[in-house]
Amino acid sequence: MAGIYIHIPFCKQACHYCDFHFSTSLKYKDELLQALVKEIRLQKNYLNNETIETIYFGGGTPSLLEADEINRLLNTITELHTVSSTAEITLEANPDDLDDAKIKSLRQTDVNRFSIGIQSFFDDDLLWMNRAHRSRHAEASVKRAQDAGFENITADLIYGYPLLTDTKWKQNLDKLFELDIPHVSAYSMTVEPQTALAVLINKNKQPPMNDQQSAAQFTVLMQAMADHDFEHYEISNFCKPGHYSRHNSNYWQGVKYLGIGPSAHSYNGEARQWNVANNAKYIQGIETGKLPAETETLTQENRLNEYIMTSIRTMWGLDLNRLNSIAQASADELLIAARRYFDNGWITKKDDVLYLTHTGKLYADNIAAGLFF
Template sequence: MAGIYIHIPFCKQACHYCDFHFSTSQKYRTEIVQALAQEIALQKDYLAGSPIETIYFGGGTPSLLDANEIDFLLEIIDQHHTITPGAEITLEANPDDLSAAKIQALRHTPVNRFSIGIQSFFDEDLAWMNRAHRGQEAETSVKLVQDAGFTNITADLIYGYPLLTPAKWQHNIDTMLRLNIPHLSAYSLTVEPRTALASLINKKQTLPLNDEQSAEQFTILMHQLEAAGFVHYEISNFCQPNQYSRHNSNYWKGVPYLGIGPSAHSYNGLSRQWNVANNAKYLKALQTNLIPAELEELTTENQLNEYIMTALRTIWGLNLQQLETLQHGSGTKLLREAQHFVARGWVEQREQTLYLTQAGKLYADHIAAELFF
């Protein structure tokens, strides 16, 4: 099994915190869609014929495309790959794009899952982020998607930013639960270089982020969603039982995937490749039937570290025997290195698998980095 990710590099406006590749101009939208189709054809052998069980439209803002454009790209995938029955096909969408008419049009495509970028239900917070929607639009979009018959829905929330008081954070969590959204991705805001947020903080036009606030809000989130019956199956992801994101879960489990579009990444277990993060260069390459990608062959050390970084973040944990299949003796070495985290109560061992405790989830990146080979 394998997955396909399609990067749609357009946004209405630039969120202050975002460092993903996108353009606020849709001047070459038609050309980009055609180039995506062409790249799908050129990359048809990358996954060596593996059946496709997940397709994910990310970005950028994929919901800027109309239903016909999305359907066209899915038809091209179907021409070159075997899509499994019941495949999970996700569309990232902003609330302001999800009109009743747009959702009804999408009902006639194979899209069966929505990832809605809510971030907050407070207008002042959304304005601070420079989001294009408002809080009421977020609620309305969820209800419209549900009324249209879609049940496989996830939404994003952000925490750890200066405007987010404890009361606001509680309201955001309560609203998500009230709307009966079965999956939630929640991210601690980070300041990425060369973003508007970094500039605003440097100019002292907004307050810097506070690690203690972020940790407190993450802890509240873990406790509240666990009490509501959600499974915390990956550091940033929570779901009602059996409502995992199949596409993202496959990333963490090391399942191969093909990335299509400018800046998209691909992985087949032995190597990684990534496309140029420039729309004009991407188009120029595809016009000459070239794949605009750089390739990195993964060493055994790369593969070990990749597995440590992804597996430790999940409910399925880091299996020591899996490490041994990559390099003899690596499981024993890692277990020895992990003992001081076990002693601190951040990691627990059950048989041949290591898991982060709830306390350890606050330090996931640090723990993984310390265990790298």
């Protein structure tokens, strides 16, 4: 099995914290869509005839696409690949895009899952982030989608920023539970270089993020999700049983995937490649029939460390028996590195699988780095 990711690099406006590749101008939208179709054709052999189990429209803001544009891309994929009849097909969407007309038109596509970028239900927070939507759009978009028969919905939230008190954070979570959304992705606010947020902090126009606040709100998040019977299946992801993001789970489990569009990444089990993060250069490259991408062949050490980094973050854990199959690595060597995390209660072991404890989840990135070969 395999997955396909399509990057749609357009947004109405730039969120202050975002460092993804996008443009706020739709000037070259038609040319970009033509290039996406051409790249799908250029890359038709990349996945070596694997059945496509997931397709994910990310960005940017894919909900800016019209239904016929989505169908054009999906039709090209189904023409060239075997797509499972039960494929998960996700569209990232901003709440303000999901009006009645858009949702009705999306019923005419094979999209069967929405990832809605809510981030907060408080207007002052959304203004601070420079989001395009308001709280009323968020709640209304979820209800519209559900009323139209889209039950497979995930919502994004952000925590750990100055305006977000613990009381507001709990109210954000309560609103999601009230809306009966089966999957939630929640991320700590990070300050990426060269973003508007980074500039404002550097000029002392905004306070820096507070690690203690972030850790405290992550702890509140974990408890609230457990209280409402959500599984904490990856550090930033929670779901009702059976509602995992199949596409994102593929990333964490080392499944092959093809990335289409500017800045998109691909992985075939042996190497990674990534397209240029520039719309004009991407379009020009595709028009000449040459993929504007760089490639890195993964060493055994790369593959080991990637497995460690992704698996330890999930509820399925790090299987010591897989180390030898990846690179003839010694489980004993990794267990020596892990000893300090056992001692301080951050990792536990059961049947040759390592798992993060409740406390260990607060330090997932540091633990993964400490286990690298």
